[in-house]
Amino acid sequence: MNTLKRRVAMQTRGAPSAPRDVAPGNPACVLGPGQDCRHALVDDQANQRLFAYEQGVRARFAGIVDMLRGISALQHEPDFEHQAQRIALQRLQWELPGELLRNAWVRGLDMRALHAHCQFHAARQCVRLAAQEQAPWRDALPLQAALLAECGFHTVDISPCADGRLQGVVPYVLRMAQDEHVLVKAYAGAMFDVEADMADWAQRELERLNGAFDHLPGARQGLRYLKIAIYHFSSAHSTQQGCAFHASNDRQAVESAAARLDELRVAIERSHGVGAAPDVLLIGLDTDLDALRIHLPDGDGDVNAYRYVDTAELYRDSLGLDAQDARERIAARIDELQHMDGWGQGYGTMRDGMRRLVLALAEANLSQIEYVIRHHAGRYAVIGHDEEFVCAGETLPELQLRNLFYFAHLDTVEEGAADLDVGMRIFRALNLRQGLSVPILVHFTYSSRVPGSRERAALRARRVRDAIVARYQALAEQGLLHCRMALSDRQGQECCEFLQDPDSGSAH
Ligand SMILES: [Zn+2]
Incomplete structure (x- = not known):
């Protein structure tokens, strides 16, 4: 078995299907009955604030499946599109793509595309609200x-x-x-x-x-x-x-x-x-x-x-x-x-x-x-992978939370192929096994101080997106791969802005 295959085998074997925590509690804290793990050098207030942030971010992603289940039950109602948008705005604070809702009565709802769309928007929401939501603990x-x-x-x-x-x-x-x-x-x-x-x-x-x-x-x-x-x-x-x-x-x-x-x-x-x-x-x-x-x-x-x-x-x-x-x-x-x-x-x-x-x-x-x-009861309940999406290209520094996304650092798909393949194996177990698609956010940064930098970043994003679709063509054709491209300015205001592209919302 070559190195990559061995890596992938090890990755998937223990991934999300691994048994939940069967190990003993945290070995840092072995106490007698009635004793409590409270260390004098621990900042308990900061811990509470960090936990509130963690819960808020996780809830943003966890709410997506519930919302989609809710609208799925309504898809044959006469004013379905209106109802679905109202529910999405109320629960998630963003709208769903109108064309996916309008065709529901003929083809049925494309839940995979909607799920991926929501994952991308949840990620962008976390990035854009990071300064505000992280303020209580940053200092x-x-x-x-x-x-x-x-x-x-x-x-x-x-x-x-x-x-x-x-x-x-x-x-x-x-x-x-x-x-x-x-x-x-x-x-x-x-x-x-x-x-x-x-x-x-x-x-x-x-x-x-x-x-x-x-x-x-x-x-x-x-x-x-x-x-x-x-x-x-x-x-x-x-x-x-x-x-x-x-x-x-x-x-x-x-x-x-x-x-x-x-x-x-x-x-x-x-x-x-x-x-x-x-x-x-x-x-x-x-x-x-x-x-x-x-x-x-x-x-x-x-x-x-x-x-x-x-x-x-x-x-x-x-x-x-x-x-x-x-x-x-x-x-x-x-x-x-x-x-x-x-x-x-x-x-x-x-x-x-x-x-x-x-x-x-x-x-x-x-x-x-x-x-x-x-x-987290002394040891994380999910000790393996539990990421929400794949980020390919350059990372989103505002997103700082365990297991939020799998990151494949790359400028071109050729050089990042091994990392991307490992990510796809992880998501085969996490998403594909449940019938969900793999959401891949292609993200690059640019400098607004440098003439032409944004255009070059956009070109690179499109090239990487096209190469990802080509590499995993079978998945893309089945609607099991969704890519979205986004750009951020390293010096200015633009932050995880989705690139408008006829194919960017869906890779099939
Ligand atoms: Zn590692």
Whole structure:
């Protein structure tokens, strides 16, 4: 079996048909009867606000099927179109395509097309309301730009795996505010593109030299660029629900991400001189619990697959202590691990700013561990895939929630074919098995400052949409594939605007 087939087999085997949580509760919280998991360093108020946001977004998608069932029962009524639009507006706040409703009395309702249409609109609604809906918790996140700068970083560039379970990793799991100082680009298996990262690094370093970060704390001492790679694993079903790109082989996932970080440092040092390389950090995410393995860089800035601190262990070991004692316990454990022997041995200890960041990340993640304990019964009910749609092209940074969409990062279908195929396999189990189509949102961004940029992005979107329809032609012909194209301006007002195209609402 070749690598791709093996990946796909591992992906689908455990996907949505996997048994619901049969694993024990969260190992971070093993208590006696009557005891409660409440850690002194957890921000309970932020957790409640994040949970309210999660419920709101999920409800937007969950309401679609109920609404469609409701209108399906009315399709032979004389004023069906009017009634259906009224119900859609009332329950979902957007209209349905009139032509699909008008022909219902002859051909019956095309529920697959309506379902896909609603998924796209729900996604756009989430993007457009993100600023308003995320406001209650955005400023409460502990890792803001000022703290990152105090730790010595002007930019944090994060590449998680594109797996839907990592979609909420920045605000939820890391508790980091996503602003212009935080770049997030997901890649299957966290295998980020070294050349693209070199370009991002060069762009931000140029901005630094131009004084763009002089207002940040610590700017005088010199701020640096930090690259973080985030791989993932499943503690309950390690061989089935780990990273599909790495065939659920945890060792391969961590070693590949560590190697890619090394390649980036070597590439920049060879191109721009010794000392130019960015700092790097390697993080592992247990997608069952949202607990982290934070790999500790050594004095040379090198990361190692075996030298890490486990935040579930930190939570358990410091539960019941007051805030000050818990902080001291956590710091002592991290310092102890820096001096470990054997496979994890490093040379010297990490510099002060990096140590401060690691401590901040570890403490912030305790809140997410307790979030899962309190709001998801200690371990996510669906530990595998449960995405609503596929996003192909460039991601929607406003959408930050676990399992909301499967992301295939690509400029052309040829180069992203492997990722798209994995996504289609996932949706074969999620949607096709139930008779629903696969909704694919083709999304690209452009810069309104650059003449012709929007037109080029629109052309690219159409080219990718056509290539997707051609690649999965049999599904498209059966009405089991629906594509929609959307564009966003990186600097201006246009945000996830659907491209008007005669074929864009339906790929058949
Ligand atoms: Zn993965």
